[in-house]
Amino acid sequence: MKYGYFPGCSADSTARDMHTSTVAVAQALGIELIEPKGWTCCGATAGHQTDRFLSVALPAASLAKVKDDGLDMVVSCAACYNRMKVANHEIQQSDEMRRAVADALGRDYDGSVRVRHFLEVLLEDLGIDKVAALAKHSLGGLKVACYYGCLLVRPNEVTKFDDPENPTSLDRLVNALGGEGLEWPHKVECCGGGLSMSRTDVVVSLTDAILEMAKASGAQCVTVGCPMCQINLDMRQLDIRKQMGKSHDMPIVYITQLLGLCLGVPAQQLGLEKLMIPAGDIVKTIGSAA
Amino acid sequence: MAITIKKNVETEGLIRRIEQMTGTDLSTCYQCKRCTSGCPVSKLAGSPPSEIMRRLHLKAGDELLDSEIVWMCVSCETCSARCPMGIDVAAVMDALRQLAREKKAAPQEGNVPLFNRAFLETVKFFGRTYDIAMIAAYKLGTRKFMDDTEKFPSMLKKRKIALLPSLKGDRKTTRRIFQKANERKEAER
Numbered sequence A: 001m002k003y004g005y006f007p008g009c010s011a012d013s014t015a016r017d018m019h020t021s022t023v024a025v026a027q028a029l030g031i032e033l034i035e036p037k038g039w040t041c042c043g044a045t046a047g048h049q050t051d052r053f054l055s056v057a058l059p060a061a062s063l064a065k066v067k068d069d070g071l072d073m074v075v076s077c078a079a080c081y082n083r084m085k086v087a088n089h090e091i092q093q094s095d096e097m098r099r100a101v102a103d104a105l106g107r108d109y110d111g112s113v114r115v116r117h118f119l120e121v122l123l124e125d126l127g128i129d130k131v132a133a134l135a136k137h138s139l140g141g142l143k144v145a146c147y148y149g150c151l152l153v154r155p156n157e158v159t160k161f162d163d164p165e166n167p168t169s170l171d172r173l174v175n176a177l178g179g180e181g182l183e184w185p186h187k188v189e190c191c192g193g194g195l196s197m198s199r200t201d202v203v204v205s206l207t208d209a210i211l212e213m214a215k216a217s218g219a220q221c222v223t224v225g226c227p228m229c230q231i232n233l234d235m236r237q238l239d240i241r242k243q244m245g246k247s248h249d250m251p252i253v254y255i256t257q258l259l260g261l262c263l264g265v266p267a268q269q270l271g272l273e274k275l276m277i278p279a280g281d282i283v284k285t286i287g288s289a290a
Numbered sequence B: 001m002a003i004t005i006k007k008n009v010e011t012e013g014l015i016r017r018i019e020q021m022t023g024t025d026l027s028t029c030y031q032c033k034r035c036t037s038g039c040p041v042s043k044l045a046g047s048p049p050s051e052i053m054r055r056l057h058l059k060a061g062d063e064l065l066d067s068e069i070v071w072m073c074v075s076c077e078t079c080s081a082r083c084p085m086g087i088d089v090a091a092v093m094d095a096l097r098q099l100a101r102e103k104k105a106a107p108q109e110g111n112v113p114l115f116n117r118a119f120l121e122t123v124k125f126f127g128r129t130y131d132i133a134m135i136a137a138y139k140l141g142t143r144k145f146m147d148d149t150e151k152f153p154s155m156l157k158k159r160k161i162a163l164l165p166s167l168k169g170d171r172k173t174t175r176r177i178f179q180k181a182n183e184r185k186e187a188e189r
């Protein structure tokens, strides 16, 4: 199994752990990921809040780089995934946009590269049974609040990822690995990640509500597939502590980190020490569960 | 809640321009308020999304661009996903932000436009984001140097902030894209 792989800018900074755990898990599962040379930023939230053309042409530049190899583009960042899917959609919908993008890129791109989240590759291409069969350790009944956020599921006509109001992809994987994906109401609530720096006030109140609900639902940790959700839910716990005097102490781990532990990948390779709220107890539980 | 707008019967207000920018027919909104009930910031912002829609129908003018939600909206797209009429309310928010910037509407708390500019300038220059340059540009603009800075040492230690920018991106193409975007804007004017 061979794919193009787009790490996204955060792979070099805030989400190095997402990137290393994705690569480690792929290797353990025999999935080959090829980084296209010279990939560039997708423009993220700032792009589409500023200019529609920018928000389409920026992701298209990287997609065009795998077009000729005929590979799907695998993305582990939900934000890049979202921007790339929307860009493909807009290029397919409008000849004017396609021409304008071609003009900027110096080549035509028809919006046809399939964009896949790493989770989709695990569930659709490899299959949940195969993934579970390769696991060396069980999650040992770990109670996990699976948090999907907004970028994977919306706009659903474009991303076509799971059920937009009650997605279960992460839960199915967690359950197959011997954990318990919890029923809880905030699976697709927004944490405000895109405004984390510019409207910290708004974001602290949104993250607090999500963490409260995870705790009330009995979660031992929250798992995510998006680096903006991760850093936001993880790091903003420090602000919640300071501003509201509440300690949630809720580890926010990437699904690839949980899966990596189950596959027997050493914790260091999964970047678990990078979490702001430590997940040591979880690492220990999984390491000792057969 | 009663809505008052400054009505100017001579003009069509912002609605046509927004319809043009988003390619949607806003007249189908029947004020069910599902967009507002799912909006994570509706309680914090003065005018929730359904009210913005109503104000547009009532031919609101540029004063709408000063609404708090324009820069408080987190682009989560819950409103668009749940609108029974299939109206892309989040795209309306994007359009309002573009107009607010063009028309230099009242600056607001937190300064999202400044953050977006700092972010995109970094991308234009490096081809990828580079947090330190972006944060510096943003903090210089807001003069709120101390917010979040207490987290930097531990973030650096955990290598959650890269010290040096990555220069592996295809910067030539990125710059051409920004140039094209500018040309398109100029042509619109």
Ligand code: SF4
Binding pocket: B028, B029, B030, B031, B032, B033, B034, B035, B036, B049, B050, B053, B079, B082, B083, B084, B085, B086, B087, B089
């Ligand atoms: S959900 Fe749609 S129809 Fe209902 S108030 Fe909002 S925009 Fe109008």
Ligand code: SF4
Binding pocket: B035, B038, B039, B040, B041, B042, B049, B072, B073, B074, B075, B076, B077, B078, B079, B080, B089, B090, B093
């Ligand atoms: S996209 Fe903006 S307006 Fe729509 S629900 Fe989200 S925060 Fe509210």
